[in-house]
Amino acid sequence: MSQHRHPGAPGRAGAVPTLPDLPEATVARLPEYLRALHNLADAGHETVSSEGLSAAAGVNSAKLRKDLSHLGSYGTRGVGYDVALLIEQIEYVLGLTQRRAVALVGVGNLGHALAGYDGFASRGFRIAALLDADPSRVGEEINGLVVRHVDDLPTVAAEESLAIGVIATPAAAAQQVADQLVAVGVTSILNFAPCVLSVPEGVDVRKVDLAIELQILSFHEHRKASLTALPATGGTAFTALPGGFAATDTQEAIGT
Template identity: 90%
Template sequence: MSQHRPSGAPGRTGAVPALPDLPEATVSRLPEYLRALHALADAGHETVSSEGLASAVGVNSAKLRKDLSHLGSYGTRGVGYDVALLIDQIESVLGLTQCRAVALVGVGNLGHALAGYDGFASRGFQIAALLDADPSRVGEEIHGLVVRHVDELPRVVAEESISIGVIATPAPAAQAVADQLVAVGVTSILNFAPCVLSVPDGVDVRKVDLAIELQILSFHEHRKASLIALPATGGSALTALPGGLATPDTQEAIGT
């Protein structure tokens, strides 16, 4: 089974079935499971063990089994999980049974890249509208879509049945864009601007900040370098690390 879906008119969902009350951590892992399952399906696998799927995703199998149990999926002893069935269950819970239209606001370098990302369409999303406040950008064609002025947002959302907004503007403009999206009824926002948005209750915001992710990786690199630099033997029981941290460098220091 491929991730690619038949083309169809995007829009808001109609009748919404009752959904399990999933922990947020489980929700965040479901897309990872889904990606791995699609890869297995494309490779011709009909079943997968919990250990095999957990390994493909990078979690432990006990956590995976607990996550999937929230969906009512427990697998079959000695067989594992039915790949196609599990894909259907996860896609249903994530609301991916139909294509969702997305409005992208901000078509600078990042916006251009996002507008051309094929991964959206293969996972059930269509960039249906591009908008920007810069008059020099309005009218530009990017991957088959003509950039419209952000003031047209109310008309665009109504015409294209937009359900999700993506903000790829500079930080100073992001809050105003979020306010405009909320005002026209968009209640889910993916924010690439390096700032925290203030939104009303009932509006979900996911923040993607590449600089923060790099800073976290920098911490891990710094920590690894600090640990490598520690003396192998001798010295005091605790060796100071940058930032006021300390680490034991002898067995005696940790009571063994």
């Protein structure tokens, strides 16, 4: 092995957090790899090949290898990757070695569900506070946490360092909540409200919008429908495809 100045030294984070700046696309896939790796570990595998892991994560094996190579990963040629080590590596890079505190704002329909979602806890996060602007909701207990008023954010932030804010309010309130989050030092926001947030530089926003996902699927439905109507480029306007839909197969897998 040459020098391989392995970047993050998960074994011991001495004082050189040389985070390689990964391509954004790679970052977006790492969590998927991580989940697949945990599954493999639970199933008792100690090593896994790029082929095996990529299948479990639903990607191309070359892509997987390139992704892992970006974080200076340790695989052994002829053998594969050490599952436990790789988990450690990825968790380190993703900053999951510390359990980050999440503030959830908006305990309505969706927020309520998120508050009860166990995927938070099981994947490296801890809901530190539930907040809502509606006084009638304040005081309600959900999943062991008491809902506080959103104006208490400064207090909450003083109690513990909030890393991430989740906005699950109606669109109309989202921008104001975002401002409040930013004001108390939150620099990462996950926004479920269907609107664009404007935040200062240095603050990351990711958006999840249910309706958008559905509309994208709708487009592909529409497309598939119109394709079965006019099958090919050439002539032959109709194929009818009566009852069955059979094997209309064309490739798929929508890019993220």
